[in-house]
């Protein structure tokens with residue numbers, strides 16, 4: 001018997017892959033999923049009306065790379081292919097990604113041609129960044145912040161105007177703290193092994209080997225052929241976890257909602273007891289923990305304080321989300337994915353997504369303002385209210401986008417400790433945590449966004465690899 005702790009995307013995907021494994025190996029492993037709230041899907045939550053969709057958490061998924069293609073395989077298997085709304089590479093939401101600098105919106109260069117042209121706010125064409133890399137000396141390091149790495153190799157402007165806002169957009173974090181391995185592991189290895197990124201790229205072109213060993217579904221092949229940039233799900237991303245949940249129920253997984261686990265007691269290498277807040281408990285041979293690392297830390301602390309310490313050292317940030325719907329028939333925004341604000345601008349917002357440009361079937365203009373992240377407490381304090389966040393967001397919408405209309409509908413949420421921060425040393429810490437588990441023969445596997453990547457694709461892929469590793 002196996003227990004899955006947490007019913008977010010990580011826990012649901014673990015259930016999906018355990019069922020697939022059961023089928024493959026003709027096993028009949030009984031599965032339990034334990035979720036503290038009355039909902040499966042974790043941060044993925046959509047509000048759907050006839051006029052608009054508000055996404056309170058994630059909204060777009062990337063189709064590229066092994067992890068992206070793996071998600072598409074899963075989506076096809078769940079029968080969701082027809083629900084996908086792809087954004088192809090020639091769509092304005094793919095081409096027009098903006099940053100707000102010096103009181104202006106600037107479109108970031110996205111084509112090969114634009115790399116040779118000077119475009120604001122950069123003072124030189126981006127091609128100069130490559131010359132910078134070629135002439136910059138090599139610095140030997142085990143890890144570094146992504147900001148330091150990019151500043152050293154490509155110059156300060158790229159670090160400030162391209163990488164820092166990108167890190168805000170991906171994990172609401174500070175590029176000066178986030179590990180270079182989070183997004184640029186290969187480039188960092190090229191610097192460390194070959195003395196620079198361009199030098200590493202040249203060498204890799206001679207030794208290039210393809211890792212295209214994964215079997216692709218027809219959906220994954222279509223996404224590759226049609227050059228999808230990102231995709232969303234028609235009617236809201238929530239449909240995705242709902243479908244996995246239904247699949248688990250149809251295949252007799254015992255899904256327990258409103259079941260908060262308060263302690264995990266390891267009995268021996270194949271027995272673990274999960275103690276519920278009601279005082280009851282459940283025994284399993286193995287537990288797949290998909291809850292955030294800080295939450296898991298409190299559950300294992302009594303028996304394993306050292307493990308708990310390492311888990312709680314993975315920091316998380318809080319994000320404010322303000323969804324706005326304007327029912328005006330006028331075009332209130334230029335077609336684009338949205339804009340991000342580099343931290344050096346010291347704005348109260350991280351950025352704005354133009355949902356009506358990325359998500360289909362919206363009857364008007366839909367925007368989502370993201371606030372806080374790594375700077376939530378210093379900018380707003382711990383006691384900020386949803387009304388205050390709404391006012392701050394609206395002020396910025398008026399100031400930056402010059403929208404004078406009042407929204408016809410809105411939704412404000414403060415997502416407490418919602419995104420883990422892969423700070424310098426993260427990957428070594430995760431290795432240490434998994435080594436401790438192995439050396440102590442603890443029947444537990446770690447999945448979810450705390451360890452192997454913060455995005456939807458990473459979480460699903462991590463569930464797959466953890467299930468395969470334990471099979």
Ligand SMILES: Cc1cc2nc3c(=O)[nH]c(=O)nc-3n(C[C@H](O)[C@H](O)[C@H](O)COP(=O)(O)OP(=O)(O)OC[C@H]3O[C@@H](n4cnc5c(N)ncnc54)[C@H](O)[C@@H]3O)c2cc1C
Pocket residue numbers: 005006007008009010011034035036037039040041042043044056057058059060061062259260261262290291292295319321415418419447448449450454455456457459
């Ligand atoms: C605002 C925001 C925007 C995002 N945008 C994108 C995007 O556009 N694209 C993308 O790819 N990714 C995005 N992400 C990331 C993506 O949402 C996450 O990777 C993913 O949802 C994490 O899933 P998870 O299962 O690891 O964690 P969670 O969603 O946190 O699920 C954990 C579950 O465990 C439960 N739980 C916690 N403690 C206990 C306990 N003691 N007992 C039982 N249950 C417990 C919780 O209730 C929860 O349901 C975004 C995230 C956020 C917050």
